Amino acid sequence: MATPGRAAAPRWAVVGVAVAALAALPALVGALPVGDCPVPAAELRAEVLASDGVTYSGYAESAGGLALPVTDQLDSVADLFSDRTEMRVWWRSPDDHRVDVLSAAGETGVHRDARGTWTWEYERAAATRAATTPLALPAPPDLLPATLGRRLLSEATDAELTRIGPRRIAGHDALGLRVTPEEPASAVQHVDVWVDPGSGLPLQVVVLGRTSEVPALDTRFLDLELAVPDASTTSFAPPPGARVGTADQAEIVLEAGRRLAPVPLPGTLAGLPRRTLDGAPPGIGLYGRGITLLAVAPVPRRLADELRRTLAQSPDAVTDEAGTRIAAGPVGLMLLDPPHAGPYVLTGTVTLDALVEAAAQLPALGGVR
C-alpha cells in the first residue's frame, strides 16, 4: 500500500504544472512576435493625419503622471493628467461620437453631434448641453489615443520623426513612430505613437518629459473594433427626471475676452514664434509649434490668489524676482503679478528656464531684461 506522501506527490505535481502553465500564459502571449513594416516615418504620419474619418469603437485607458498645481476650479483637468481614466468610445465621425468615462459607481458620457455636446453625469442625474467652441479646456475625449496622436503629430516636421519598434496593442500589430521636438525650449523628450497600419489610427501614445523616465502620459486602447458604431449608440436625449442645463464657457477664457485692452505681447517668446488660434480671445498669446507650446493668459484675481496659495504649498515651486514657477513633468507654469497689468499665467510644455526667459521678454508684465 502506497504511503500518503508517495500518493500525494503526483497529484501535487499535476496541480503545480497547471499553475505554472497558467502563470506563464500572459508572458507567452506577450512574447509572440509582432509584425513590422518598413513604412517611412513621414508616410506613417500622413496616414495618421488622414485617419479622422476612420470609424471604430473600443475601450481605452489613459494614465497620467502629472501633478498639476491647479485650483479647485480646474480639478477635473488636473485629474485627467494625474489619474487613471477608463474610457469607452464609439466614433462615427469627428462630429458624431460618444466617449464615456467609467468609474466604479457610474459614468460620465460625452455625446458629440453637429451642434455641440451632451454631457451625461449618472451620479448627478444631470444632462448638460454645450455648444462647440474653438477653445476649450481639455476633456476626456482629448485623451483618446486616436485624438491625441493626431493632434501631437499634426505639426511635426519630417526631421523630428523617426521609426521605432512595433507593439501589439488591443490585438493589433501597431507600427511605432517617435517625435523628438527640435526646439531647445521644449520640456518634452519625445512622444511615441503606435499606429494601426491598415487604418492609420493611433493605438497608443506615450509622452515622456526631459526630467523623468516615467511617462508623463500614457494612453492606449485595450479593446478596439474597426467597424461603424450604431447611430443610436452615439445619439443622446436626456432621460425623464434628469436635471437639464447648459454649460458656460470656462472662466479663464471669458476673463481673457473681457480684458479687451491686453498688454502688448511680442512676436517671439523664448525663441518660440507667436501663432494664432481661431476663437482665442485677444488677451491670450500662444507661441510655439507641434508639441512645444507656450501660452500667456490673463487670469482673474481670485484664481491667481488661489494659484499662488497652491504653489506656495508645493516644495518644488521656485519664487524669485522673476515670478513664481513650477514644473509638473513636461508642463511648466509661471505666475506673474505685475502691479498695473493684473495677474498673468505663462504655461506650456517648455522648461522652467524658457519660462523665465519668456517672462523677461514681457516688459509690460513686469519682466526684467
Add this chain to the structure above:
Amino acid sequence: MIAVELRKLFRRPRTWATIAVLNALPVLVAVLLVLTDLAPRPGEGPPFLSAVLTNGALYPLAALAIVLPLFLPIAVAVVAGDSVAGEAQAGTLRYLLARPAGRTRLLVAKLVAVLAFVLVTVVVVAAVGYLVGTTLFDAQPVAGTSVSGTSLTPEELAVRTVLAIGYVAVSMLGVAAFALFFSTLTDSPLGATMGALVVLVTSSLLFTLDAASPIAPYLPTRYWLAFVDFFRDPVLWRDITRGIALQGVYVGVLLAAAWANFTTKDITS
C-alpha cells in the same frame, strides 16, 4: 451525499443567523437614508446608493454593493472554512470518510453546499433589498434609467438585475475556493476562515496601489464591482467576462489543490 450536506448546512441555525446578520446592514442603511434623506454625494459611496432615493427598485443592487466588499465574503469564508475543518475539529471527519463514498465525492459535496449557500445568500440579500427599497423609497417599477442615461424597459431592468445577482454569486466563488482549500489544510475552521480573509484583504489592498497595477488583473477581487457594467448601455462585457474567467481559474486551481491535499492526507480526527 450532496443532499446530505445541503440538508446539514441549511438546517443549522447559524447558517440562517449569518444570512440574517448579512441583511441587517443594508436594512440599517436604508432606514438611515429614509430618516435623514442624505444620500452619498455623487461618485461616492457604494454603487446605486445615490440613486435609490429616486428609485427604490434599485435597492437590491445597492444592498449587494453594500455587503460585497466585506460582509458577504466574510460570511462565505466562514461557511466554506468550516466545511472540512469543522468536521475535523468536531471529530466527525473520519466517520464521514468511513462511508464508501470516497474523499473526492465528499469534497465535491462540500463544494456544492458552499455554492448553494453563496447563491441563497445573494438571492436573499437582493430580495430583502427589493422589499426594503420598494417599501421605504419611491419605486419606479415601469422603467429605469441605465448608468449611461438611456431608458430601460421593465424586462431589461429585470433581466439585468438577475444577471447582476448571478455575477455577484460567481464573484464569491474564489473566496469560497480559498476557504475550502485552507479548510483541507487545517483542523481549525477559524484558521481556514482567517486564511481566506487574509487573501481577501491583501487583494483589496493591492488593488488600490499603482505599484501593483501589473498584477491587478489577476487579483481575486479585481472584477467584483463589474456587476455595475450590466447597467451600462450597451452592456460592458469586458470586465464581466474577465471576472467570470478569473473566478473559474481560482476555483479550478484551488479545488485541484484541495483535492491533491485532502485525498492523500492522514485523517486522525
